Amino acid sequence: MTKKSFDELYREWEEKTRQLLEQYPEQRERFETxxxxxxxxxxxxxxxxxxxxxxxxxxxxxxxxxxxTMYRSRNWTMRQYAGFGSASETNRRFRYLxxxxxxxxxxxxxxxxxxxxxxxxxxxxxxxxxxxxxxDSLEDMExxxxxIPLDRVSTSMTIxxxxxxxxxxxxxxxxxxxxxxxxxTGTIQNDILKEYIARGTYIFPPKPSMRLxxxxxxxCAERVPRWNTISISGYHIREAGSTAVQEVAxxxxxxxxxxxxALEAGLEVDRFAPRLSFFxxxxxxxxEEVAKxxxxxxxxxxxxxxxxxxxxxxxxxxxxxTQTGGSTLTAQQPDNNVVRVTLQALSAVLGGTQSLHTxxxxxxxxxxxxxxxxxxxxxxxxxxHESGVTQxxxxxxxxxxxxxxxxxxxxxxxxxxxxxxxMGGAVAAVEQGYMQREIHRTALETQRKIESGEEVVxxxxxxxxxxxxxxxxxxxxxxxxxxxxxxxxALRGKRDxxxxxxxxxxLKRAAEGDDNLIPFILDAVxxxxxxxxxxxxxxxxxxxxxxxx
Amino acid sequence: MNxxxxxxxxxxxxxxxxxxxxxxxxGLRDEGMEVIYTGxxxxxxxxxxxxxxxxxxxxxxxxxxxxxxxxxPEVTRLLKEEGAxxxxxxxxxxxxxxxxxxxxxQGIRKIFTPGTATRETAEFIRKAVKEREGAQ
Numbered sequence: 001m002t003k004k005s006f007d008e009l010y011r012e013w014e015e016k017t018r019q020l021l022e023q024y025p026e027q028r029e030r031f032e033t034x035x036x037x038x039x040x041x042x043x044x045x046x047x048x049x050x051x052x053x054x055x056x057x058x059x060x061x062x063x064x065x066x067x068x069t070m071y072r073s074r075n076w077t078m079r080q081y082a083g084f085g086s087a088s089e090t091n092r093r094f095r096y097l098x099x100x101x102x103x104x105x106x107x108x109x110x111x112x113x114x115x116x117x118x119x120x121x122x123x124x125x126x127x128x129x130x131x132x133x134x135x136d137s138l139e140d141m142e143x144x145x146x147x148i149p150l151d152r153v154s155t156s157m158t159i160x161x162x163x164x165x166x167x168x169x170x171x172x173x174x175x176x177x178x179x180x181x182x183x184x185t186g187t188i189q190n191d192i193l194k195e196y197i198a199r200g201t202y203i204f205p206p207k208p209s210m211r212l213x214x215x216x217x218x219x220c221a222e223r224v225p226r227w228n229t230i231s232i233s234g235y236h237i238r239e240a241g242s243t244a245v246q247e248v249a250x251x252x253x254x255x256x257x258x259x260x261x262a263l264e265a266g267l268e269v270d271r272f273a274p275r276l277s278f279f280x281x282x283x284x285x286x287x288e289e290v291a292k293x294x295x296x297x298x299x300x301x302x303x304x305x306x307x308x309x310x311x312x313x314x315x316x317x318x319x320x321x322t323q324t325g326g327s328t329l330t331a332q333q334p335d336n337n338v339v340r341v342t343l344q345a346l347s348a349v350l351g352g353t354q355s356l357h358t359x360x361x362x363x364x365x366x367x368x369x370x371x372x373x374x375x376x377x378x379x380x381x382x383x384x385h386e387s388g389v390t391q392x393x394x395x396x397x398x399x400x401x402x403x404x405x406x407x408x409x410x411x412x413x414x415x416x417x418x419x420x421x422x423m424g425g426a427v428a429a430v431e432q433g434y435m436q437r438e439i440h441r442t443a444l445e446t447q448r449k450i451e452s453g454e455e456v457v458x459x460x461x462x463x464x465x466x467x468x469x470x471x472x473x474x475x476x477x478x479x480x481x482x483x484x485x486x487x488x489x490a491l492r493g494k495r496d497x498x499x500x501x502x503x504x505x506x507l508k509r510a511a512e513g514d515d516n517l518i519p520f521i522l523d524a525v526x527x528x529x530x531x532x533x534x535x536x537x538x539x540x541x542x543x544x545x546x547x548x549x
Numbered sequence: 550m551n552x553x554x555x556x557x558x559x560x561x562x563x564x565x566x567x568x569x570x571x572x573x574x575x576g577l578r579d580e581g582m583e584v585i586y587t588g589x590x591x592x593x594x595x596x597x598x599x600x601x602x603x604x605x606x607x608x609x610x611x612x613x614x615x616x617x618x619x620x621x622p623e624v625t626r627l628l629k630e631e632g633a634x635x636x637x638x639x640x641x642x643x644x645x646x647x648x649x650x651x652x653x654x655q656g657i658r659k660i661f662t663p664g665t666a667t668r669e670t671a672e673f674i675r676k677a678v679k680e681r682e683g684a685q
Contacts (some may be wrong), residue, residue, distance in 0.1 A: 111563035111614055115590075123592075126619030127563045200565015200589050240568050327568070331663045364663055365645045366615070440571055447572050451666050460664040473645045476615070547588060 010044060017041070033288040035243035037408050043400035049407055053298075057352075057393045061301040063294050063406065064394040065352040066317040071390035077355035078380045079156055079321065083108030083132035084367055085480040087143035090133040094148060096370065102377055104355060105148070105186075106156040108132030109166070114201040116162045116535025119484045128481035131367075132158075136488040137530045141169040142176070151179045155186035156231070156321070156355075161203035163190035164212050165534050168522040171224065187228035187277055187321070190216060193254040193426055194233045196545065197435045198240035203535060206427050208542035212517060213258060214265040217272040219518040228277040230258060231321060234296075237435070238281035239327045241443025244292045245409055247281060249416030250426075250435050252300055256417070257426035259308055269308050273315035282344035282351075283325040289344070290396055291405035293320070293351025299410050322348035323357040329364040333459035334471055337361040342379050349383055350396050356380055366473040433548055488530060495528040503527045504537050511541040554678050555605040559587040559596045561624065564614035569641060569663075573609060576667030582674070593623035601633050606678050609670075610640040610657075617644050618651060625656035637677050641665070 004012075031039040040047075055061055058068030067073065080097055083090045094105055109132040112124035118136050119128045128134050135141055145155075150173065159166045167188050174184050192209040195202040202209070213230065220229045234242075234251035242250065255276065262272050280296065282289055300318040304310040324344035329337045338361050345358050358376040360368030368376070384390060396402045423429045430436075449455035456462050507520040524534055558574040560567060567589060574586045585603050587596060600608050610621055621640055628634045640652065641661040649660050658677060661670055 111565075115563055117563075123563070123590075125562075125592075126616035126623075127614060130615040131564075195565070200567065201563075239566075364643065366643065443568055443572060444575055447576070447667070451668070457664070470646060473647065 006045070010046075033244070033405070034283065034285045035245040035288060035409070035412070037245075037288070037405065037412075039401075043404055045400060047400045047404045049403045053407070054397060054403065060305065060313070060316060061298040062317055063298045064397045066297070066319060066354075068393070070352060070393040071349075071384070072393065075384045075390060076349065076353050077104040077154070078102050078377060078384075079104040079106045079355045079357055080373060080377055081106040081108050081158065081323070081357050082373065083110075084474075085129040085133065085476055086484055087133055087135065087140040088146075089477075089480065091144055091146055091148075093370075093373075094144075097373070097377065098148070098153070100374060100377055101381060104154045104156065106357065107144070107158065109157070109159055110134045111201065113166075113531055114159060114161070116165075116203050116531055116539075118530050118532030119481070119488050121532055128484055129476065134481075134484045135166065135169070135531060136484070137491055137528050138169050138172055138525050139491055139528060140487070141166075141173050145170075145173050149179075150174045150177055151183050156189075157186065158189050160189050160192055160195050160199075160201055161209065162531055162535055163188040164216055164518055164521050165525065165531050167216065167224075167227075168518065168525040171522060172526050181224045182226070184224055185226045187231050188216070189233060189279070190230040191233045191254065191279075193257060193430055194236055194251075196430045196547070197237060197250065197254075198242075198439065199233075199236040202545045204538065204542040205545045206431065208511075208538070209545075210258075210261045210427070211265075214262045214267065215516045215518050217262050217275070218265065218267055218516055220275065221267070221271050225275075227275065228319075229272065229275045231277050231279045232258065233279040235279050235281045235323055237439060238283060238325065240439050241327075241446060242439045243442050244283065244285070244288050245412045246416065246435075246438060246442065248292055248296045248299065248409060249413035249420075250439075251278065251280070252296065252303065252413065253417050253420045253426040253429070255300065256303060256307070259304075260425065263308070269304075269310050270312040270315050273304060273308070273310055274312060274317075277354075278318055278320035280320050280322050280348075280353075281325050282322050282348040284328050284340070284344070286343055286347050287396075287402055288405055288409070289347035290351045291402050291409055293322075293348070293353065294394075294397075294402070294406045295409035295413065296320070297352070298406070299413060319354045321355045321357070322351075322353040324348075324359045326359055326363060329359060329361075330457060330460050331364040332468055333465060334361045334365065334469070336459050337364070338375065338379065341376065342383075345379060345383055346387075346389065349389055350394075352394060362471055362473060365471070367476070369472060369474045431548075491528060491530070500524070500527045500529050500533075504529055504533060507534065508537050508541060511538055554582045554607065554674060555603065556582050556584045556607045556609055556674065557587065557596070557600045557603060557605040558584055558609045558611065559591055559599070560589050560611055561591055561593055561596055561620040562612060562614060562616045563590055564612055564616070564642075565589055566613040567611070569613070570609075570611040573611070573641070573667065573670065577609075577671055577674070580667070580671035582671070593620055593627055596624055597627040597631060597633070600628070600636055601631060605636060606681075607637045607639065607674050610638065610642075612640070612642040612644075615643065617642060618648055621652055621657050622655035629656075635681060637674070637681065639670075639674070
């Protein structure tokens with residue numbers, strides 16, 4: 001008797017299954033991921049990818065991770081995004097999180113800071129200290145970082161349009177602590193394109209915004225070499241409603257635009273590209289998410305090597321932060337969110353993330369309480385220290401399903417990038433509203449599926465409770481905003497106003513020319529010029545972005 | 550009433566999250582209403598001016614930044630000041646239930662929490678507009 005070949009066995013299995021299906025049909029006609037990729041009943045070695053496509057961790061094209069040993073050597077950085085009210089209030093939460101074993105800081109700024117308004121600007125009414133901490137001047141930054149050793153803690157700052165101003169403040173605090181800028185580690189988000197696409201905290205039009213970004217690249221390459229100068233973000237694109245494929249495609253298209261802009265500004269690719277970092281969402285379709293991270297890594301390596309001729313391996317390595325998907329959190333039965341967050345966080349870890357933020361269960365309702373913030377951090381600690389998933393590199397590598405999804409996501413994302421190239425690149429595509437429209441289309445489709453029940457949201461369109469539990473929520477002290485307004489007004493009275501004005505005037509002249517603006521911004525910051533004053537100075541020269549919608 | 554219900558979907562304050570606002574705008578259009586969307590970063594005064602100029606029946610406010618307790622009542626206050634408080638104001642976003650009573654007191658007729666079906670919002674609006682017509 002000869003042994004049957006795999007193909008024969010496979011055909012027999014298919015035949016048997018077909019007969020079974022005549023009696024017992026499956027739950028759906030077609031199964032698909034959230035990106036609409038069809039999922040087969042079974043994956044077999046026939047669906048496998050060549051080993052050279054997959055490669056080895058720590059080696060091109062980095063499908064399996066950017067380091068050869070990954071979490072066996074060092075866990076991901078547990079970096080919980082936090083900030084609210086005043087600088088001192090946030091400083092207390094930071095110290096609490098560090099005491100609880102968090103390994104990096106992540107600063108959330110309030111909207112006035114993110115859009116370059118001082119706390120007493122009429123535009124800031126109602127928003128001071130709400131979604132993050134209010135920072136008006138270097139004085140606030142000093143209080144925010146009081147007692148935190150900047151040579152030992154890495155800090156991520158979610159700041160985009162005024163990224164240069166907040167970075168300058170951080171450098172100035174470092175200097176006061178006696179920490180040289182060469183030693184500072186951290187990240188500024190500094191990704192303006194996705195602000196136009198999905199997040200909305202833009203100030204200036206694309207061209208001057210891109211200049212500010214490449215000025216930061218150039219300055220940091222010289223002076224702050226360990227700083228991640230940008231965090232090219234798919235997170236918000238996904239939150240605005242995109243699919244996983246669109247998230248990869250639009251993020252990398254934005255990345256291409258930044259590299260292009262830096263090259264055009266005369267920078268050499270291997271000089272700045274190693275400091276580019278990325279930020280992705282961890283959403284609900286578990287395997288698609290794992291595959292997404294792997295596909296993004298491989299696609300970026302290819303783009304950097306083949307398109308931009310990078311030679312330094314670090315320029316090809318896509319390093320990324322992940323946050324679990326805020327839009328998947330439900331206001332209904334909020335404890336269910338803990339389970340969602342756990343699965344999403346696991347997908348990020350299996351996808352090889354460098355750092356992670358896990359959302360708190362109550363964030364569809366308010367800012368997290370201290371208890372929910374701690375539970376979110378504990379979720380990561382359980383994954384890292386109890387689950388055993390960190391023991392081997394890329395545990396899902398070689399799964400026929402995951403490899404096949406990785407290939408498909410890469411293929412589809414690349415075809416989007418080709419389309420964006422044809423439109424003239426990401427900046428042109430943003431100006432034409434192309435990504436915005438694509439995302440809106442998908443968001444509507446998702447909404448339709450949820451309302452029709454085709455997509456199940458536990459506790460919302462299935463398995464609801466008659467009476468919803470009402471959790472204790474975080475309440476912001478209403479006096480904080482008032483105090484912040486008084487503080488910035490007092491500051492203007494006590495600083496050397498003439499010196500501040502002189503430095504702002506120098507910044508304005510520089511903005512009208514083409515000098516690197518960062519030294520001028522740093523000078524202004526050190527003279528206690530405020531975020532609003534610096535941004536208004538630049539507004540006078542650059543104008544403001546007007547969305548087409 | 551012969552004309553379709555007119556709705557202004559508005560984003561007060563600095564919040565940039567407009568996924569919900571865009572979806573509700575489209576959803577209400579699909580329900581046969583005429584919808585104007587303000588875009589981001591509108592002050593309460595701008596919203597009220599647009600609402601009056603566009604002669605809308607309803608303003609839908611969306612805010613995810615936690616500034617609803619300041620910004621929503623400012624809209625209803627200005628409407629009253631302009632003598633346009635027959636315009637029905639509803640809201641949605643990241644809003645804890647404990648804020649609902651205060652917002653209702655301030656003239657916000659209804660807060661729609663995340664997960665509300667578009668149809669439900671549309672039905673509320675139709676009913677509210679009809680009651681108002683009856684009262685006039």
